Amino acid sequence: MRTLRYREALREAMIEEMERDPLVFLMGEEVGHYQGAYKVTEGMLERFGEKRVIDTPIVEEGFAGIGIGAAMVGLRPIIEFMTWNFSAVAFDQILNNAAKVRQMSGGQFNCPIVFRGPNGSAKQVGSQHSHSMEHFYATIPGLKVVAPAFPADAKGLMKASIRDNNPVVFLESETLYSVKGEVPDDLDTVPIGVANVVRQGADITLIAYSRMTHVALEAAEIAAKEGISVEVVDLRSLRPLDEETMVRSVQKTHRCIVVHEGWPYGGVGAEIVDRLQRLAFGSLDAPILRVATFDVPMPYNAELEQMCIPGAARVIAAVRRLLGK
C-alpha cells in the first residue's frame, strides 16, 4: 500500500497502460513540454517522447475529432481537456461522433477513447470556467461517464477506461488533484459501473461522487456528533449507474439525499431520484432531496461562489430537514 496524490494516481495509471499497450497515446493542450496545466502528465513527455505525448494547439474540436478517428481504426487515445469547460467546443465531436459511431455503423466500429480532465468548480474562476459537464454527458447513450473521488479509484478507473472499447468521459477535479489516499500496490482496474459505500450508517443515505463525496463525508462526520448515523455512497461511475448499491443503501436507511455539483435542473441528481423512487418506493420514508449548485451561472465573488456550491453546511441542513430535526 502506498500513499499517492490523486494526480499521481492518474499519471501512474496512464503510464502503466502506455507501457502495456503501444497503441495508447496522450494528446491535449500543454500536456507535454509544460508538464500539464495541472501537472497530471508531468514527466510523461520525457518518458514516452513526442510521438505518444502530443501537445496540441487550442483546438478542442480538432483534437477530439482526431482522437475519435484514430480510435475507430485501432488506436487508443487519451484526450485531455485542460478543463472540461473547454469540451463544450468539442461537444459535437463527442455527441455526434464518439457516442454514435458504433451504433450507426451497426456495431462495425468501436471508439475506444478516453476524454479526461478537471470538471466542476475550482475557485473563483467565474461562470465560463466552473461547469459541471457530467450532466450533459451522462445523458448520452454510447458514452460511459466516471467521476472518482479518491486516488485508488482514480487509478483503477483510469486503467479500466483506457482498456474499455467504448468512449469514456473521465471527470477529475482541480480541487482533488492534491488529495492523498492509499493505493494498493497491485491495484489493477476498478470496474466501471460499481459504486462504493464509503461510510456505513443507519439513518440516512448520502449519494455523491467526485469532490462532493468528500463534502458528504464531512457532513456525515458532523452529523455523527449530533447522533445521526449517515451512510455515504460514492458512485464513482455515473453511466452506467449502480442501481443495486443505491437501492440496498436506501432499503437500509429509508432516507436519501443526492449531493452533486452542477445545476438542479435535470441531470445526474434528477436521474438518481427518478430511479430510486421507482426501484425503492416502498422503502422510502420521505421524499429524496438534492443538494446541488444554485440554479444560476457561477459568480466570481468568493462568498457568493461558496454559497452557490454545495458545502457541508447545506448538506447538514438537508439532513436535519429530512429527519425532522
Next chain:
Amino acid sequence: MAEKAHPKKAPAHSALPSAPIAEYYRQMHLIRRLEEEAARAYAAGKIGGFLHLYIGQEAVGVGALAALKPEDYVVTTYRDHGIAIAKGMSSRKLMAELWGKATGCSGGLGGSMHMFDAENNMLGGYGIVGGHIPLAAGVAFACKYRGDKRVTLCFFGDGAVSIGGFHEALSLAALWKLPIVFICENNEFSMGTPLSRTLSVEDISIKADGYGMARDRFFATDVMLVKERIAEAVARARDESLPTLVEVRTYRFRGHSMSDPAKYRTPKELEEHKSRDPLTLARKKLIESGATEEDVAKIEAAVEAEVVDAIKFADESPSPDVNVLEPTTYDGPFAA
C-alpha cells in the same frame, strides 16, 4: 478620447501637455501600475481565480483604442484589464471588479476575465479561447444592419488562431463585409507553448488571404505607430464596411496567469524584450514631444493618486448580495 468616462481622472490633468502621446503615456502607465497592484493584491488573497496581466502589451490596447470613437465597440479575451481601461472604464470599477465587489464593472460577478462596461461600449472579456470572435462579428453585423457607422475591434491571442471560432468569424465577416478589425495580439506564447509549436506558418496575418480580407502586421513597440496602423483598418471598416485582420506583435512580461512561473523562456529572452518596453519608449517620446521631466512626473503622480484611490475604493466597497444572482440571470421573473 472618452474623457467623460474618467470621473476619477487626475485633477491636475488640464495642466498637462496636450500632445496625444501625453494621454497615451498616461493610459499606458496607468495600466502598468494597476496591473502591478493587481498582482500584489492577488498575492495577498484579495483577488481570486485566474489573473492574466497585460504588462508589456499596453501599447497595443492603448494605441488601438486611440483610433476609435467612443461609440465604437470593443470585445476581447480574459486578458482584458488594459483594454477596458483604454476604452475609458474607470480604475475604480476595474479594481472593485477584481476584488469581487458590488461596485465593480460587473458587480463582482464577472471578475478578472469578464470586464464589461456598457457605458463605454466595452462588450466584455471572455474566457473561452476563440468563443468571442464570432460574437464580435455579430456586433459588427448589428452596426451594419443599423447603418450607424460604428466600428468593432476584436482582440484575441495568437493561440486563438487555430480554433474554429476564429475561422468562422473571419469567413463571415469577409463574406458579409462587416465593419470590424480583428486584432491578433501575438505575444509569442499561448500559455506555455511558443507559436512555432501551434501554427504551421510564422505569419498569422496571411490567414486573412484565404478569406479575401485585408491584412496588416507590425511590431507594437511604439504606441503612436499602433494608433496609425489600426486607424487605417478602422477607416476601412467605417468608410467601406470591410474587415481587416491585423497581427500586432508584442510580448507579455509576466506569466500567462499568476499561476504560471513561465519556465518555458529564458531570463535573457525576457530581459531583451523588457529593454524594448513600449512604456519606456512612450515616455521617451513624450519627452521628445516637448514635455519636461516635471510634466511627466506630474502625470505619474496623478496616475499614482488614481491607483491608490482605486485600491482604497475596492477595499472599502461592499460585496454583492446573494439577491443579485437571480435578477442578473434573467431579465424579468426567474425562469426556474
